[in-house]
Every structure is written in C-alpha cells, then in structure tokens.
Amino acid sequence: MSMIAAFYGGKSILITGATGFLGKVLMEKLFRTSPDLKVIYILVRPKAGQTLQQRVFQILNSKLFEKVKEVCPNVHEKIRAIYADLSQNDFAISKEDMQELLSCTNVIFHCAATVRFDDTLRHAVQLNVTATRQLLLMASQMPKLEAFIHISTAYSNCNLKHIDEVIYPCPVEPKKIIDSLEWLDDAIIEEIAPKLIRDWPNIYTYTKALGEMVVQQESRNLNIAIIRPSIVGATWQEPFPGWVDNVNGPNGLIIAAGKGFLRALKATPKAVADLIPVDTVVNLMLAVGWYTAVHRPKSTLVYHSTSGNLNPCNWHKMGVQVLATFEKIPFERAFRRPYANFTSNNFTSQYWNAVSHRAPAIIYDCYLRLTGRKPRMTKLMNQILRTVSMLEYFINRSWEWSTYNTEMLMSELSPEDQRVFNFDVRQLNWLEYIENYVLGVKKYLLKEDMAGIPEAKQHLKRLRNIHYLFNTALFLIVWRLLIARSQMARNVWFFIVSFCYKFLSYFRASSTLKV
Numbered sequence: 114m115s116m117i118a119a120f121y122g123g124k125s126i127l128i129t130g131a132t133g134f135l136g137k138v139l140m141e142k143l144f145r146t147s148p149d150l151k152v153i154y155i156l157v158r159p160k161a162g163q164t165l166q167q168r169v170f171q172i173l174n175s176k177l178f179e180k181v182k183e184v185c186p187n188v189h190e191k192i193r194a195i196y197a198d199l200s201q202n203d204f205a206i207s208k209e210d211m212q213e214l215l216s217c218t219n220v221i222f223h224c225a226a227t228v229r230f231d232d233t234l235r236h237a238v239q240l241n242v243t244a245t246r247q248l249l250l251m252a253s254q255m256p257k258l259e260a261f262i263h264i265s266t267a268y269s270n271c272n273l274k275h276i277d278e279v280i281y282p283c284p285v286e287p288k289k290i291i292d293s294l295e296w297l298d299d300a301i302i303e304e305i306a307p308k309l310i311r312d313w314p315n316i317y318t319y320t321k322a323l324g325e326m327v328v329q330q331e332s333r334n335l336n337i338a339i340i341r342p343s344i345v346g347a348t349w350q351e352p353f354p355g356w357v358d359n360v361n362g363p364n365g366l367i368i369a370a371g372k373g374f375l376r377a378l379k380a381t382p383k384a385v386a387d388l389i390p391v392d393t394v395v396n397l398m399l400a401v402g403w404y405t406a407v408h409r410p411k412s413t414l415v416y417h418s419t420s421g422n423l424n425p426c427n428w429h430k431m432g433v434q435v436l437a438t439f440e441k442i443p444f445e446r447a448f449r450r451p452y453a454n455f456t457s458n459n460f461t462s463q464y465w466n467a468v469s470h471r472a473p474a475i476i477y478d479c480y481l482r483l484t485g486r487k488p489r490m491t492k493l494m495n496q497i498l499r500t501v502s503m504l505e506y507f508i509n510r511s512w513e514w515s516t517y518n519t520e521m522l523m524s525e526l527s528p529e530d531q532r533v534f535n536f537d538v539r540q541l542n543w544l545e546y547i548e549n550y551v552l553g554v555k556k557y558l559l560k561e562d563m564a565g566i567p568e569a570k571q572h573l574k575r576l577r578n579i580h581y582l583f584n585t586a587l588f589l590i591v592w593r594l595l596i597a598r599s600q601m602a603r604n605v606w607f608f609i610v611s612f613c614y615k616f617l618s619y620f621r622a623s624s625t626l627k628v
C-alpha cells in the first residue's frame with residue numbers, strides 16, 4: 114500500500130495554476146492514485162471566451178484524463194472550480210468560496226505564475242510575488258492546513274553557478290518592491306526594471322527569486338516546502354509517454370526545428386540540457402506534500418527537481434537525437450529539411466541567422482507575393498528568432514544544483530512509494546525519452562496523424578531535390594557572373610575544362626588499347 118496515496122485519501126486539496134502544464138499533470142496523478150480524495154479546489158479565471166466550467170470540462174475530457182475516468186468515474190464531482198484572478202486583491206474570490214477554502218483546505222500546491230520572460234515587472238511581481246504573499250496569508254487562516262507546497266524554478270538563482278537547496282536573499286526586499294509598485298507609474302517601473310533585476314537574465318527568474326524570499330519571510334508557523342524544477346518537459350511515463358500541451362521552452366523549438374524553420378542555434382553543445390519530465394516533477398511534489406505534512410520538518414526545505422547532476426545530457430546529444438527522430442517521424446508540411454547547427458560563436462550564429470533563417474524567409478515571401486498571396490514567413494521567422502534569443506541564456510551555460518534533500522526524500526519512501534511516485538531521474542533513458550517527446554509534440558501539440566508520415570517523408574524528399582536544384586542553379590549563376598567579370602575565373606575555368614578534356618581523351622585511348 115502506498116503511504117503517499119493513502120495520505121491524500123479524504124483530503125481537500127487546493128491547487129493554483131491547475132489549468133497550466135504542471136497543474137494538469139498534478140491533478141491527473143492525484144485523481145489516479147488517490148481516487149478517494151475528498152475534493153480538489155482549483156482557482157481558475159475565465160479565459161479565451163470560456164467559462165470556468167467549460168475550461169474544467171475541456172481538461173477532464175482531454176486525452177490526459179482518459180485513465181482517470183476509469184479509476185475515478187465521479188471525477189467531475191470531486192473537482193471544484195473557484196472563480197479567482199490571482200492578480201486581484203483577495204484574488205477576487207467570493208466570500209462564500211473564501212470561507213469554504215479557509216475552513217476545508219488540507220494541502221496547498223501553489224503552481225500559478227506568469228512564466229513569460231518578457232512580462233512587465235508590475236504584472237510579474239503581482240503574480241509571482243504579491244499573489245504568493247496573499248496565498249500565504251490565506252494559508253495562515255486555514256486551521257486544517259497540513260502542508261503548503263510552493264513551486265519555484267531551479268533558475269530563480271541562475272545568477273549563481275552552484276546552487277544549493279537553500280533560499281538565497283535578493284538585494285532588494287520584496288516588500289519594498291511591492292510597496293513601490295503601488296505608487297510608481299508604469300513608465301518609471303519599466304525604466305528601473307533593468308536596474309532591479311541586475312544579473313538575473315529576465316523578469317521571470319527575478320520575480321521567482323523574490324517569491325521564494327516572500328515564502329521564507331511570511332511562512333509564520335506553516336509547514337512549507339519549495340520545489341525548484343529545471344526545464345519541465347513532456348511526460349516520461351505517466352499517464353503515457355510524450356504528453357505536452359504548450360509551446361513554452363523546448364516545445365516551441367522542437368516544432369520550429371521539425372518544421373525546418375530553425376536550422377541553427379546559438380548553443381554551447383557541451384552545456385548541460387537540464388530537462389526534467391513533468392511527471393517526475395509531479396511525483397516529487399506529491400511526495401514532498403506527504404513528507405512535509407507527516408514529518409513536519411523544522412524549517413522550510415527546498416527540493417531541486419533537476420537532472421544535470423544525477424543523469425546529465427548535453428545539448429549536442431539532445432539535438433542529435435531530436436534530428437534522428439525527425440528522420441523516422443517527420444512533421445508534416447515542413448518548410449525546409451530539419452537540420453541542427455549548434456554554434457557558440459556570435460559571428461557564426463549571425464551568419465547562420467542571415468543565410469539559413471532570414472534569407473529563405475525573404476525568398477519565400479517574394480514567392481508568396483508573386484503568386485498573389487500574403488507574405489508571412491519573415492514575420493514568423495522574426496518571432497522564432499526573438500523566442501530563441503530569449504532562451505539563449507539557458508542553452509549556453511551549465512549550472513550545478515545540489516540535490517541532497519531530494520535524495521534524502523527518495524530514501525525515506527517505501528519501495529512501493531518509490532515505484533508509484535518515482536522521481537529518480539537516474540532511471541531515465543534520454544534517447545528513448547527524447548524520441549517519445551518529439552512524437553508527443555507531433556501528436557498532442559501539432560495534432561498530426563501518424564498516417565501522414567509517408568507523405569511527410571515524400572515531402573522531405575521533394576525539399577531535398579529543390580535544395581540541390583537551387584544550390585546548383587545558384588552555383589552556375591555565380592560562376593557565370595565570375596567568368597564574365599574576372600580573368601582569373603576564366604583561367605581557372607579554362608584549366609578545369611582542358612583538364613577534363615585530357616582526362617577523357619586518356620580514358621578513351623586506354624579503353625581502345627584494351628580492346
């Protein structure tokens with residue numbers, strides 16, 4: 114019997130960010146392993162014209178939840194969506210809902226955040242710092258609360274090289290920042306933002322670091338733990354391999370590479386690619402929830418959910434495997450044949466951007482214009498290159514994250530829990546994982562049918578022929594121009610032609626002698 118699964122039985126669990134990538138996998142696992150849990154409260158806002166109920170319905174009817182419905186047929190009754198906007202005061206939760214949350218919640222998983230690297234400082238602080246403080250205040254009024262699990266990121270201290278499982282202080286107190294944002298106007302805030310974030314690469318990682326400080330300062334006598342995942346990737350095993358549902362992080366790049374838009378990347382091939390499967394993170398979250406509630410550690414423990422120090426993979430190995438998978442399982446209607454050129458050199462990277470990215474986009478847009486269609490490739494390419502530039506910081510460096518607490522927790526689990534809530538990344542086979550990942554991107558993100566693979570392969574063959582034809586034509590044009598304008602080129606041309614002629618004559622003569 115799993116102790117962790119039993120712990121969540123009969124519990125009321127509050128999840129923020131349940132409609133996000135991590136949140137959905139967390140809910141799925143909870144329902145599947147503890148179908149006797151009492152209720153999961155999720156704080157949701159209406160979005161993209163959908164009401165809360167429609168959003169919940171869509172999630173529960175997705176492929177991700179197929180297994181849950183077998184184990185927990187009344188899952189619809191066990192999920193209670195509460196209207197909330199985390200960027201508002203008191204989260205805009207109604208009095209009745211707030212009362213229910215305060216009196217019933219046993220465990221909180223705080224996943225909600227803005228993960229955009231380019232968000233405004235005001236919005237990122239509201240979501241990643243102020244909302245965390247507000248939730249902690251709520252938690253302090255919950256008599257039945259047993260554990261508060263805060264999800265941060267392994268990159269919250271990416272201005273350091275070696276990162277321990279401790280909370281590091283930020284140069285400016287979060288409270289001072291929250292207070293000043295109340296009276297400063299947006300223009301001034303954006304002006305001071307670069308000075309505040311100092312050596313953090315973006316507002317996201319900086320505000321996540323502030324969020325951790327808030328957790329430390331406002332923890333009161335709550336049982337709190339912080340989990341820091343690195344780059345969260347598709348599912349490894351559960352509920353099935355390769356599940357993904359957004360274009361963040363590696364996913365967007367895999368699409369761009371598979372469709373042949375992105376063929377070169379400014380990345381350090383030997384830098385560690387610290388990906389962690391989302392189900393591994395979720396298993397750790399559930400184990401930490403149990404451990405924090407049952408063992409009540411004296412201080413706030415931080416757990417790293419990273420792969421680099423236990424089972425490292427580098428960007429080169431990852432790129433090679435991604436490309437190998439594209440060979441077997443190509444994406445449909447590719448723009449060019451997939452190719453991966455990793456370079457850490459600035460000049461080479463600029464060169465590849467011009468030759469491999471911008472030039473083909475411009476040429477294709479000219480073709481669209483000439484055929485009376487609206488040009489779109491340059492815009493798309495600019496968008497991809499902008500995204501790549503935002504991710505570059507993370508693919509050109511390696512970090513060392515210590516994992517003492519995570520390993521300690523692993524050793525505390527029973528063999529059954531180690532199996533059901535496996536977060537031992539040492540067992541991960543990267544090649545298999547990456548293949549399933551690419552397949553998952555094709556199936557669940559691009560919604561491409563496997564039956565289209567032969568046609569996709571044919572399309573790639575056509576692209577290869579066009580590529581050869583284009584290169585040959587280009588070579589001939591350049592050569593013709595050179596011959597017309599340069600004596601040296603004419604001499605070289607004369608030399609080659611006479612050499613070929615002599616060679617052919619010799620060949621013909623020797624074959625005549627043999628006869």
Ligand SMILES: CCCCCCCCCCCCCCCCCCCCCC(=O)SCCNC(=O)CCNC(=O)[C@H](O)C(C)(C)COP(=O)(O)OP(=O)(O)OC[C@H]1O[C@@H](n2cnc3c(N)ncnc32)[C@H](O)[C@@H]1OP(=O)(O)O
Binds near residue numbers: 266343361366496
């Ligand atoms: C050479 C070839 C190589 C081949 C081999 C490849 C091997 C594999 C290599 C793997 C390398 C991995 C490196 C990962 C490093 C991650 C580090 C993370 C570290 C921290 C982790 C964390 O702790 S935490 C989560 C991370 N947090 C994000 O990762 C958000 C980032 N991101 C944004 O901060 C915004 O994204 C940003 C960028 C501002 C743009 O912002 P933006 O406004 O310009 O664009 P948007 O994102 O809004 O997208 C506008 C619309 O384009 C749609 N779209 C976007 N990309 C699309 C696409 N590729 N295909 C189709 N559609 C796409 C999208 O769906 C929207 O569509 P719609 O408007 O309809 O919704």
Ligand SMILES: NC(=O)C1=CN([C@@H]2O[C@H](COP(=O)(O)OP(=O)(O)OC[C@H]3O[C@@H](n4cnc5c(N)ncnc54)[C@H](OP(=O)(O)O)[C@@H]3O)[C@@H](O)[C@H]2O)C=CC1
Binds near residue numbers: 156344
């Ligand atoms: N994905 C990754 O690579 C990593 C993620 N993390 C952390 O994990 C956590 C979850 O990330 P992930 O699932 O990937 O992110 P997503 O962007 O997929 O999900 C974010 C969630 O936060 C919710 N949210 C955002 N703003 C509000 C708001 N104003 N009111 C209510 N809810 C809001 C979103 O709701 P809605 O659907 O309405 O937008 C969504 O459910 C975050 O804390 C992130 O920092 C850490 C390391 C890596």
